[in-house]
Amino acid sequence: MIKILIVDDEKPICDLIDLNLSAAGYCCQTVQDGLKAAELIEKESFDLILLDIMLPGASGYDIMEYVRPMGIPVIFITAKHEVRDRVKGLKLGADDYLVKPFDVVELLARVEAVLRRYNKSNQVLTAGDVTVDVEARRVTKAGKEVALTNKEFGLLVLFIRNKNVALFRETLYERVWEEEYFGDSRTLDLHVQRLRKKLGWEKKLAAVYKVGYRLEEPK
Amino acid sequence: MKFSLKLLLSTVMVLAAALGFTGYFFVNYVFETSLSREARQALDENSILRFAFETAALNVPTKYDVLQDHTLEQIASNLETSGQRTGRLLRLSGEEKNVLYASEGFEADSALLLQAEENVRSWQVIFLSGRYYVQTVSGLHAMDRMLYLETLRDVSEVFEERELGFVVYRRVTVLMLALGACIMHFIASVLTRPIRQLKKATKRMAAGEYGYRAKRLSADELGQLTRDFNRMAQALEENMKELEAQVQDREDFVAAFAHELKTPLTSIIGYADMLRSRRLDEEKSFLSANYIYTEGKRLEAMSLRLLDIIVTKRQKVEFQTVSVQLLFDYLQEMFTAREDMEFLFSCEEAMVSMEANLIKTVLINLVDNACKASEEHGRVAVTGKREDAGYRFAVQDHGVGIEREEISKITKAFYMVDKSRARSKNGAGLGLALCVEILALHGSRLKIESETGKGSRFSFVLPMAEREAV
Numbered sequence: 212m213i214k215i216l217i218v219d220d221e222k223p224i225c226d227l228i229d230l231n232l233s234a235a236g237y238c239c240q241t242v243q244d245g246l247k248a249a250e251l252i253e254k255e256s257f258d259l260i261l262l263d264i265m266l267p268g269a270s271g272y273d274i275m276e277y278v279r280p281m282g283i284p285v286i287f288i289t290a291k292h293e294v295r296d297r298v299k300g301l302k303l304g305a306d307d308y309l310v311k312p313f314d315v316v317e318l319l320a321r322v323e324a325v326l327r328r329y330n331k332s333n334q335v336l337t338a339g340d341v342t343v344d345v346e347a348r349r350v351t352k353a354g355k356e357v358a359l360t361n362k363e364f365g366l367l368v369l370f371i372r373n374k375n376v377a378l379f380r381e382t383l384y385e386r387v388w389e390e391e392y393f394g395d396s397r398t399l400d401l402h403v404q405r406l407r408k409k410l411g412w413e414k415k416l417a418a419v420y421k422v423g424y425r426l427e428e429p430k
Numbered sequence: 431m432k433f434s435l436k437l438l439l440s441t442v443m444v445l446a447a448a449l450g451f452t453g454y455f456f457v458n459y460v461f462e463t464s465l466s467r468e469a470r471q472a473l474d475e476n477s478i479l480r481f482a483f484e485t486a487a488l489n490v491p492t493k494y495d496v497l498q499d500h501t502l503e504q505i506a507s508n509l510e511t512s513g514q515r516t517g518r519l520l521r522l523s524g525e526e527k528n529v530l531y532a533s534e535g536f537e538a539d540s541a542l543l544l545q546a547e548e549n550v551r552s553w554q555v556i557f558l559s560g561r562y563y564v565q566t567v568s569g570l571h572a573m574d575r576m577l578y579l580e581t582l583r584d585v586s587e588v589f590e591e592r593e594l595g596f597v598v599y600r601r602v603t604v605l606m607l608a609l610g611a612c613i614m615h616f617i618a619s620v621l622t623r624p625i626r627q628l629k630k631a632t633k634r635m636a637a638g639e640y641g642y643r644a645k646r647l648s649a650d651e652l653g654q655l656t657r658d659f660n661r662m663a664q665a666l667e668e669n670m671k672e673l674e675a676q677v678q679d680r681e682d683f684v685a686a687f688a689h690e691l692k693t694p695l696t697s698i699i700g701y702a703d704m705l706r707s708r709r710l711d712e713e714k715s716f717l718s719a720n721y722i723y724t725e726g727k728r729l730e731a732m733s734l735r736l737l738d739i740i741v742t743k744r745q746k747v748e749f750q751t752v753s754v755q756l757l758f759d760y761l762q763e764m765f766t767a768r769e770d771m772e773f774l775f776s777c778e779e780a781m782v783s784m785e786a787n788l789i790k791t792v793l794i795n796l797v798d799n800a801c802k803a804s805e806e807h808g809r810v811a812v813t814g815k816r817e818d819a820g821y822r823f824a825v826q827d828h829g830v831g832i833e834r835e836e837i838s839k840i841t842k843a844f845y846m847v848d849k850s851r852a853r854s855k856n857g858a859g860l861g862l863a864l865c866v867e868i869l870a871l872h873g874s875r876l877k878i879e880s881e882t883g884k885g886s887r888f889s890f891v892l893p894m895a896e897r898e899a900v
Contacts, residue, residue: 221693221696221697223694223697223701223721223724223725224693224696224697224700226717226721227696227697227700227701227704227721230704230714231700231704234708265689290688290689290692290693290696291685291689292688311692311693311695311696312692312695312696312699312700313696313700314699314703315700315703315704375708375709376707376708377706377707377708378707379707422706422707425707
């Protein structure tokens with residue numbers, strides 16, 4: 212299982228990230244102090260560190276310097292949004308930089324992306340009898356290959372990574388189409404319809420009234 | 431043209447004129463004196479010759495009553511040859527200015543002779559075949575004849591000396607000018623050094639090096655100018671630094687504000703998003719909702735505090751005369767409800783001029799801070815005491831204390847010494863900033879004394895009410 216260390220001086224934010232990453236199947240540990248974080252990093256091994264910059268004890272930059280030689284991927288999560296802060300963080304060797312306030316979906320996507328880069332992520336996702344090989348871009352249902360368009364594939368990956376989470380129309384649109392959502396959701400609906408049809412997920416991919424869609428999977 | 435060059439050129443010009451004039455005057459003066467001396471000698475010679483002539487004429491045998499022309503010639507010739515070694519030249523003329531005898535080489539015209547009078551000796555300088563002579567003339571009586579005796583005296587040497595004087599003097603002048611120019615160049619460059627220093631300083635400052643100062647090299651007007659310039663630069667630099675510090679403060683404030691705003695927002699947005707998009711179990715739902723509530727409260731507290739500060743900054747306060755005892759009673763009542771701390775209130779009664787509600791806020795903030803810094807059941811002492819300058823309020827705790835380098839920062843908005851500790855006690859880092867604003871309205875300042883591990887003491891002085899002071 213992938214172990215993620217969350218370092219943020221705000222307990223609510225630690226818990227928030229912890230809850231969401233745990234639900235996505237990661238094993239999380241939280242710490243609110245820079246020095247304690249360094250101790251933990253030394254003692255245990257982690258696959259990814261989510262790091263705030265303004266920390267009591269030792270700043271995120273200090274911890275970054277300490278972590279770099281270990282080769283553990285790091286994502287900065289901070290309220291510092293200015294370009295020079297971001298550049299500083301990335302120059303220090305961080306793999307990504309997320310500015311507060313952030314969307315949980317975006318956090319998950321970035322975590323996924325960084326882990327994939329380090330070949331630590333689950334490259335094969337499953338939901339029921341559907342298997343998705345993200346790297347090979349191959350989708351099979353009950354052993355039979357299903358042909359999907361780019362957008363349909365993106366939607367499917369997003370749904371499987373966020374099982375049982377109601378994904379809002381704007382979130383889906385912004386993440387898959389990478390454009391700002393202006394309320395015209397017919398394109399999105401159309402793609403979801405075709406995805407349902409191709410996978411036989413008419414019931415599984417449920418519409419959530421006035422919200423969007425949710426991939427339902429019994430636990 | 432450079433100032434030093436101007437100075438150099440004008441000095442050299444004045445020097446040249448002065449040297450030229452003095453040289454000409456001096457050489458000419460020497461020449462004039464030499465010439466008049468020569469003329470005097472020539473006249474003396476003329477007198478001697480006349481005397482000799484008259485004597486010789488007396489010695490002529492008085493065969494005749496009248497001196498014959500050839501006799502005169504004879505005498506003149508004798509006189510001439512007697513002074514042969516000196517190259518004596520003379521000319522003898524009769525009463526009608528007719529030449530009776532002339533030495534060989536006596537080629538002067540008769541202009542002087544024609545003007546000559548009987549009893550007057552006169553002289554003039556003439557130029558004859560490349561040489562200068564002093565020509566003299568005087569009348570003489572020999573027997574009954576009226577005669578005129580002229581002499582020539584070679585004075586070329588005097589003229590040559592004058593020429594030589596001019597030549598030497600020209601050389602000396604040129605040499606002196608060159609030497610003077612060198613010295614003046616040196617002097618000018620020394621004198622204009624302060625100007626060059628100033629020029630350099632202005633250039634460096636214009637290029638952005640505001641800390642550069644011109645070196646002060648003299649105590650004269652230029653030195654004073656340099657000093658004044660440096661003072662001006664100093665004042666400007668200080669002003670600029672102050673402005674920069676203000677801008678920096680404002681930037682820091684905005685950055686801190688953004689950070690303090692985003693942190694609770696992240697939680698609120700994140701948990702709300704979880705609530706709306708996930709089916710959470712009851713425990714998690716409660717946790718999320720609670721976080722949204724507490725973080726929302728935190729935002730509220732922060733915005734209210736900020737508002738307080740902004741309002742306080744703009745406020746025009748009206749001061750009242752307040753009894754310290756009443757104020758302490760109020761505080762005591764407010765804090766005795768807290769059982770986790772030990773409070774000690776003691777004051778000297780006095781009437782103090784203040785805006786009571788604002789000062790209450792200050793004291794409550796300070797006591798709150800003292801509680802936050804202390805262990806459970808720690809002791810917090812609030813005291814009031816008369817002093818020479820006014821009335822001093824002090825809040826003392828025996829808590830963690832503040833590190834020396836932190837003391838100057840703790841009154842800045844959003845600054846928290848121990849963030850996680852402050853946060854857990856619901857602080858926004860704005861309390862002391864508010865206190866400082868309120869005290870500034872009262873013309874007072876917050877005094878902070880602290881030692882790590884031993885505790886801190888925050889105090890301020892307010893003026894006594896007027897009727898008390900009298």
